[in-house]
Amino acid sequence: MIEVNDVTKSFRSGEQTVEALRGVSFVVPQGRFAFIVGPSGSGKSTLLYMLGALDRPTTGTIRVEGRNLATMTERECNRYRRDRIGFIFQSFNLISNLSAVENVLTPYLPRGINESLRTKAVELLNRLNLGHRINHRPYQLSGGEQQRVAIARALIKDPVLLLGDEPTGELDSKTGDEIYSILRALTAERGTTMVIVTHDRRFIQPEDLVLEIRDGRLVDAPCLSAPHDGLPLPVDSLSQSAVQVDAAASVETTPSVANEG
Numbered sequence: 001m002i003e004v005n006d007v008t009k010s011f012r013s014g015e016q017t018v019e020a021l022r023g024v025s026f027v028v029p030q031g032r033f034a035f036i037v038g039p040s041g042s043g044k045s046t047l048l049y050m051l052g053a054l055d056r057p058t059t060g061t062i063r064v065e066g067r068n069l070a071t072m073t074e075r076e077c078n079r080y081r082r083d084r085i086g087f088i089f090q091s092f093n094l095i096s097n098l099s100a101v102e103n104v105l106t107p108y109l110p111r112g113i114n115e116s117l118r119t120k121a122v123e124l125l126n127r128l129n130l131g132h133r134i135n136h137r138p139y140q141l142s143g144g145e146q147q148r149v150a151i152a153r154a155l156i157k158d159p160v161l162l163l164g165d166e167p168t169g170e171l172d173s174k175t176g177d178e179i180y181s182i183l184r185a186l187t188a189e190r191g192t193t194m195v196i197v198t199h200d201r202r203f204i205q206p207e208d209l210v211l212e213i214r215d216g217r218l219v220d221a222p223c224l225s226a227p228h229d230g231l232p233l234p235v236d237s238l239s240q241s242a243v244q245v246d247a248a249a250s251v252e253t254t255p256s257v258a259n260e261g
């Protein structure tokens with residue numbers, strides 16, 4: 001479970017202070033799919049980076065599995081990122097001179113790779129229908145295949161949380177659909193929580209949580225007062241701005257704001 005409580009983030013830029021996040025609170029229960037949406041510059045990436053312990057809030061708390069990322073030491077942050085978080089990026093970020101299976105194993109390169117890890121990597125690639133591509137280099141793979149290798153690389157550590165920054169941004173819509181089907185199947189099977197930044201709301205399903213940010217704040221959804229089965233209930237300790245978005249609200253708004261930003 002992710003609990004974000006009254007998080008602010010300010011950046012100093014010369015004489016100016018940019019308030020990228022202004023009191024953001026929400027909860028994502030374990031195993032749920034959440035999307036962060038909003039216009040360019042609204043604070044989406046800033047929030048995602050903090051969930052991944054790549055940056056810290058200026059004020060507020062971010063708890064993942066009950067641990068407050070805001071107060072972790074640098075070393076604890078590194079370990080948390082290494083062991084608990086999987087990242088998927090828009091541009092795949094594969095290493096060009098390594099094969100598919102070697103790319104999947106890169107999280108373990110500093111610690112050494114044994115046969116059981118290699119077997120696990122090959123099994124993951126098989127699950128992702130890339131069994132015939134394990135020795136191919138990234139330039140020999142299509143965009144969708146490269147992203148599937150990146151998903152395998154993110155999943156090999158059995159992360160508790162998978163973070164995606166526009167993971168289908170460079171793919172055509174059919175391949176994007178395939179990538180989301182895979183992500184949904186694999187994360188559901190493993191109980192992984194998934195948080196994805198996207199400009200494209202086509203991939204949002206009614207049961208997903210939608211965290212809509214505008215100008216550093218979460219936008220209140222109109223149906224907040226009617227949580228129903230399967231959706232998270234408000235957490236007492238969270239402020240009024242805690243958004244437990246009703247799925248119906250996200251569906252209603254989907255067509256009019258697709259491909260914003």
Ligand SMILES: Nc1ncnc2c1ncn2[C@@H]1O[C@H](COP(=O)(O)OP(=O)(O)OP(=O)(O)O)[C@@H](O)[C@H]1O
Nearest residue numbers: 011013018020039040041042043044045046047261
């Ligand atoms: N390191 C930084 N230093 C100064 N300002 C920053 C820094 N990082 C982000 N910002 C500012 O914070 C605000 C939020 O940026 P952020 O990248 O989170 O937006 P975003 O919603 O992800 O935008 P996009 O959709 O264009 O990627 C912007 O005004 C941005 O210029």
